[in-house]
Each structure stands twice: as structure tokens, then as C-alpha cells.
Amino acid sequence: MQMPMYLQSTYALPCLISLGKASSLALLVTQHPRSHQQPHRLCNKKLLRYRGDARNVSTNWHGGCVRHPRVLHAMDCRAKSREAEQVKEEVGFPDEAVPSASGYLPVSDSSKSRLFYVYYEATNASTSLEDTPLMLWLNGGPGCSSLIGCFYELGPWRVQENCTLQPNPGAWNRRCGILFIDNPLGTGFSVASSDIDIPRDQQTVATHLQYSLGYFLSINPNFKKRRIFLAGESYAGKYVPALAYYMLENKQSQPKFNIASQLAGIAVGNGLTHPRTQVQLHADVSYNFGLLDKEQSLTTHEIASQIINLVDSNEWLQASERRNKLCSWIEETSGIATLLDVRRSSRYHHLRDGRDYLAMFLNSSSVKETLKVHPSDLDFVSCRQSIRSLMAEDTMKSAKWMVEAVLKRGIPVLLYQGQFDAKDGVAGSEAWMRALDWEHSKLFWTSNREIWKVNGKLAGYWRHCKNLTHVVNAGAGHQVPVDQPLHAQSMIEMWMDSSLKPSPL
Known part of the structure; x- marks a missing residue:
């Protein structure tokens, strides 16, 4: 059986760099901004105070970034080390690493809450820009910022331990533009006008994301016809199928931003999908x-x-x-x-x-200024435990049925894992995949599981049938693009290309 084109590669096996994972701090979102009462301070928790009307977000593209007013003002009462403070003042941001756009996106017509985003356009598109696909990337948690994906995993620039940026040879925005959104509200630099706005379930998460994504696509007319891939890892094993499902199901009820026709595929890495x-x-x-x-x-x-x-x-x-x-x-x-x-x-x-050096980098005032983060003193925390607490009742609920619904619509689905992830890895994922209610499930599992090699060296294993692809990445853990950047880049590019030009299977 010949290996699919989207898993063929000539990349050499990259060197592995052992790094670490995010620390956690709590987040406190204050009362509704319309309240005239002064918010109170709680020790060791984030205090957000509303400043200005967030509905007046500008969508004018100027200088490569979206301009926007201050939406929320943040004060942090936790102590910071002298070294961290020094890093915040010294970190620089190369001009060539400035995002194509960044800022805040609304989640509805009426809410003052905003999702923060960073967008990088494709650097080496194989087609005209109007035909170049877009990807939405979501990290998991819940409560993990998607800027982890942007500046640590698959974005064009990676933060080093000394808090400098270096080009990422395994960047995923060579063939597509990538939109990183801090999701759900309260995560990363995203801000909620009240704790009521923070989602407790996947439907609310998907509703917010669908509106924000539609709003983003409306900023530039060239975005309105570009195919969209939804991708993410870990708890995004719920976010991604939920967003795809509600995009497809609600296309008639969302006339303002009807983007379902642009959906080209979904990809989930090491996902918590069917707990x-x-x-x-x-x-x-x-x-x-x-x-x-x-x-x-x-x-x-x-x-x-x-x-x-x-x-x-x-x-x-x-x-x-x-x-x-x-x-x-x-x-x-x-x-x-x-x-x-x-x-x-x-x-x-x-x-x-x-220490979390990614958070140290993003808390630099110069970095916040470059990314257009407002207010400038809103502290970045890579994983907010308060969001986990608010969504705790959703954690053990299944999103498998939404994956099934997406498959039945004929949308390409890529499920991949790193072989050294013992929590959300290969065995658990294959177990729930074998129980998929999908007409081609038997055909998928009777097909051959093939060895995937790169330059004659083992890169992993793959299985493909109809619109479902499963890939095991050798030499990788939970965050595959970190551990095997060039293999991950090849995998996603070939899969996207095949999804845009489907085989006659």
C-alpha cells in the first residue's frame, strides 16, 4: 500500500530540545463592567477592572496590526521576582517577527468580552493569497493560552530560554495563514467583562469562537473565500470538533457570519475527546x-x-x-x-x-506593545487554573459524537499523537476511535497501518481511509510540534494539501 502524499517528506530528523510545561496561577474576573461599584482586591488572584467601551474595536489594518482601544485594565497583586522584572524591561521583538495582525475579537453583538488573537500570514504559499488556506489553532487546558502554540510550538518564531525569539524551522504558516486565539474567555490575554461570560460548556465555547472567527474573516475581503482548517491539541480535542460541529449545524442560524462553507478540515493532536x-x-x-x-x-x-x-x-x-x-x-x-x-x-x-520562560517573555512591556495587548500591565499566565475550575464539569464529557458528525459530513479529520504521551496518547485515542459510529469505520480499521519514514529514518505510523487519517509521531510527546517540528510541519502540510485536493477514495 502506497503512503499518502500528505505523509511523504524529505525532511531530516530534527534534534530534540528538552524543555518544560506551563505553571499555573489563578484568575479573578470582576463584576460586570456596567456596575458602579469598585472591584475589590483578592490576594494571589488576577483583578480586572473595565476601562472604556470594548465595542469600539477598530478593524482597520494598519502597519500590519489591528488597532484597538484599551478594553480592560488589570492589576496583579502577586509578587514578581527581580529577575523576571528585569527580563520584562529587556526583551526585544525583531521587526521581522511582528505578526501580520493582532488584537481583540468580539464574541457576540452585545458582549463587551473579547478574545485576544495573533495572526501570521503564510510565508511561502504555493497558490495565490486568495486561494491560500487559513488555520485556526487552539491550545487546550482548559485555560492554556494559544500563544503557547504561537511562540513555543508551531508559530514562525520561538521563544528561547533566554527570552529571545529565534526562527522556527518547523513553522506551520509556510503554506497557510495561522490564527492563534486565546480561548476561552479569561485565558491568556483574552478578557471577560464578567465571570458570567466565561464558558462552562463546549456549546458556549463554540458559539464564541464561531462569532470571533467570522468577525476576523470579515476584516479582510480576501479572507471570505479562503478555506479554513481548525486545529488544536489536548483539551482542544473538544474545542475543535465542537466548533466544526456548530459551524455546520448553525450555518442557517448565523447569517451574519456564515463560514461553514469555508471549512476544509479539522486536526487534533493528543486530544482529550472521549474521557x-x-x-x-x-x-x-x-x-x-x-x-x-x-x-x-x-x-x-x-x-x-x-x-x-x-x-x-x-x-x-x-x-x-x-x-x-x-x-x-x-x-x-x-x-x-x-x-x-x-x-x-x-x-x-x-x-x-x-520558571515559565514563555510567560516571562510575554509579560515584557515591549512584547505587549508589539502584540497590541491592552492594557499594557495585563499579566500573561500560560495556564489559568480558575478556567479549569469553571469548566471542570465539562472535562469528563465526551466530544466523540461531534467528531462522528463531522466525519459523516465528509469533512477531512486528522487525529495524531506523540508516542511518549502517557496521558492523552496513542492507546487511549485509538480505543475511542475504534468505537466511532461512522459508516467507514470497519474499512478504516481493516486498512493497513503503515510505517512512515523520513530520509530512511522512522518518523511514525499512519492509517488513512476516506476522510479520516490517524498518525502516530515517533520521538514525540504531548506537544508534537515541539518534539518533532519538521515532521509535524510535513504532516500538517501534506494533510492540508490532500484535503484541499481529495483523492478518489
Whole structure:
């Protein structure tokens, strides 16, 4: 069986750089901005105070960036280290790394809340710009900023440990423009006018994203005909299928921004999509990686069964809390830094002493000015635990049925994982994929699983049938574009190209 064109590559195997993962701080979103009461300060939490009317967002493209007023003013009462303060003043932003556009996008006609975005246009498009596809990238969490994807994973520039920017050879915006949105409200630099605006479920998340994406496409007439790919990782295993599903289902009820016809495909990396099935694999995966012995594995199985019972009883919050504790217990028992990559000695985008250098970079006043972040003193936190708390009841709910709906519409779907992710990795993903309610499911699983090689070296494994593709990335953990940037770049470019020019299968 010949390998699909979208997985053929001549790239050499890149070197791996061991980096770390995000730290977490809490976020407090204040009362509704129309209130005349003064917001109060709480220790160790973010305090947001409304300033100005966010509805007056300008959409004029000037100097490569969208101009906008201050939307919210933020004050942070947590202490900052002297070194971090020094970095904030010294960090520079190369002119060539300035985004094509950045700013805030509305989530509805009436809400004053805004989603922050950064957009980079395609650098080496193979077609005219009007025919060059666009990609929306979403990080997960929930509460993880998509600027992690932009400046750490797959954007054209990567933040180094010394808080400088270097070109990314594995950037995903060679063949498409990429839009990074901090999602949901309250994440990263996105701002909510009240805590009521912060979503608690996937339908609200999708509704906000659909409006914001439609608004963004309306900024430039050239965007209105360009094909759109939705992509993301981890908890975006819910965001991406939900957005695609609601785009397709609500195309008649969203006359203002009817963008369903532009949807060209969805891609999810190491996604948490069907937690009930995925949690059942934690014990076996941990045991087979050698993280647990047989007795510890049996204990993990027992706890996982309890979590499944909670899910089946619709005890969503308790199920989510138990899963978090279970994963933490496995990490503590095995002594590893993170289940997201069993090889690592530290978490993604952390310095060796535990500091989050990506957050240090984005908190620089010069970087905020370049990205058009307002207010200038709104602090970036890479993963906000308060958003996780607000969406905790959604965590263990399934998005599998939305993947099925997208597949049945004939939309191309790419599901990929890194082989060293023991939390949201290959085994758990394949388990729920085997239960897909899709007419071509049997044909998909009876097709051959092929070896994927790059320059004669193992790059991973793939399986493809009709509009579904599954890829296992060798030598990668949870954040595949970080661990194998050139392979990930090749994978996504070839898949997009094949999706735009489908085979007769």
C-alpha cells in the first residue's frame, strides 16, 4: 500500500530540545463592567477592572496590526521576582517577527468580552493569497493560552530560554495563514467583562469562537473565500470538533457570519475527546511504559473504574477531580515530571528551576506593545487554573459524537499523537476511535497501518481511509510540534494539501 502524499517528506530528523510545561496561577474576573461599584482586591488572584467601551474595536489594518482601544485594565497583586522584572524591561521583538495582525475579537453583538488573537500570514504559499488556506489553532487546558502554540510550538518564531525569539524551522504558516486565539474567555490575554461570560460548556465555547472567527474573516475581503482548517491539541480535542460541529449545524442560524462553507478540515493532536474511554487506559499505558508495577497498575484500574462510574452517573465534577488526582498520583509514584512525555525531566516550557520562560517573555512591556495587548500591565499566565475550575464539569464529557458528525459530513479529520504521551496518547485515542459510529469505520480499521519514514529514518505510523487519517509521531510527546517540528510541519502540510485536493477514495 502506497503512503499518502500528505505523509511523504524529505525532511531530516530534527534534534530534540528538552524543555518544560506551563505553571499555573489563578484568575479573578470582576463584576460586570456596567456596575458602579469598585472591584475589590483578592490576594494571589488576577483583578480586572473595565476601562472604556470594548465595542469600539477598530478593524482597520494598519502597519500590519489591528488597532484597538484599551478594553480592560488589570492589576496583579502577586509578587514578581527581580529577575523576571528585569527580563520584562529587556526583551526585544525583531521587526521581522511582528505578526501580520493582532488584537481583540468580539464574541457576540452585545458582549463587551473579547478574545485576544495573533495572526501570521503564510510565508511561502504555493497558490495565490486568495486561494491560500487559513488555520485556526487552539491550545487546550482548559485555560492554556494559544500563544503557547504561537511562540513555543508551531508559530514562525520561538521563544528561547533566554527570552529571545529565534526562527522556527518547523513553522506551520509556510503554506497557510495561522490564527492563534486565546480561548476561552479569561485565558491568556483574552478578557471577560464578567465571570458570567466565561464558558462552562463546549456549546458556549463554540458559539464564541464561531462569532470571533467570522468577525476576523470579515476584516479582510480576501479572507471570505479562503478555506479554513481548525486545529488544536489536548483539551482542544473538544474545542475543535465542537466548533466544526456548530459551524455546520448553525450555518442557517448565523447569517451574519456564515463560514461553514469555508471549512476544509479539522486536526487534533493528543486530544482529550472521549474521557470515559481514555481514562480506562491510564493503568495499562503506565504499566507498559514501566511507570507502575503490577500492584500499582491494579490500584490504578480500580480508581479508573470508580471514575467511570461517576461519569455514568453524570457526576462530572467529581469524575474530573478524581482523574486529576489519579494522574498526579501516577506522576508522584513513578517520579516522572509529567505524564505528557515520560522521557522529560522537566515540564514543557519551564526553565530548569521551574520558571515559565514563555510567560516571562510575554509579560515584557515591549512584547505587549508589539502584540497590541491592552492594557499594557495585563499579566500573561500560560495556564489559568480558575478556567479549569469553571469548566471542570465539562472535562469528563465526551466530544466523540461531534467528531462522528463531522466525519459523516465528509469533512477531512486528522487525529495524531506523540508516542511518549502517557496521558492523552496513542492507546487511549485509538480505543475511542475504534468505537466511532461512522459508516467507514470497519474499512478504516481493516486498512493497513503503515510505517512512515523520513530520509530512511522512522518518523511514525499512519492509517488513512476516506476522510479520516490517524498518525502516530515517533520521538514525540504531548506537544508534537515541539518534539518533532519538521515532521509535524510535513504532516500538517501534506494533510492540508490532500484535503484541499481529495483523492478518489
